[in-house]
Amino acid sequence: MNVKELLKECAEHRQAVLATNFYNFETLTGVMRAAQATDAPVLLQLTRSSIDYMGLHQAVSMARTAIADYGVRGWIHLDHGGSVELVERCLDAGFDSVMIDASERPFEENVATTRRVVELARPYGVNVEAELGYVAKLGQQQGGGFTTADEARTFVEQTGVDALAVAIGSAHGFYKQPPHLDIERLREIHAATPVALVLHGSSGIPHDMVQQAIAEGIVKVNLATEIKDTFMRNLKAILTTTDEIDLRKVFPKATEAVVELLIEKYKMVRG
């Protein structure tokens, strides 16, 4: 099964796949153990920063090996690909799915860039995700820029993209005010286009609100901030209580906290 088929399967079952970012061996292990424990499929996401940190081929090898070792249904996805050149490198490195994010550019440019990536990705048979509207990046405030149903329909028709990240009130990072998802808008977008819909910035959104979004058409839920936060917060707490220098004894406790977090998140998206 490829990612396009996975997203179709999710749509049929009114479920979503959790798309989790990983940053190192420990966070990858946390993601995989939780996926195994809940028998959930997983999209392992890499951003440019994570690729730069781990190295493209090392990151892909780690993810591929983990998928095989844990025996889970898993795929590798480029998260927020900022350039066609990065997408090309990831396609050549064997990614199963790529996101091109030209959402900060004018509509016509977003269409042209996304269409170019759809064409490049076709021979590889991989899933292509784009973003329309604007989901605030880390440290930014979401101020307007929500996706409209009309624009979504036109965008999908003009690009042939498989999956679309929509701006319906979520934002990257943690929320300063309680998040509110515009479910009515989501319903309209879902009715306007058959494309697979993606929710970015799920960290800190109440689980029942995410489930409502899944009931109205979201099939992929991205999670990053809470994974980093859980790992680092627990690691810091452990380090204040011990002088242990054997990191193989210290890290697993923080990894365990990631496992616990993600078991709940997998349950959330599988219903």
Ligand SMILES: [Zn+2]
């Ligand atoms: Zn995102």
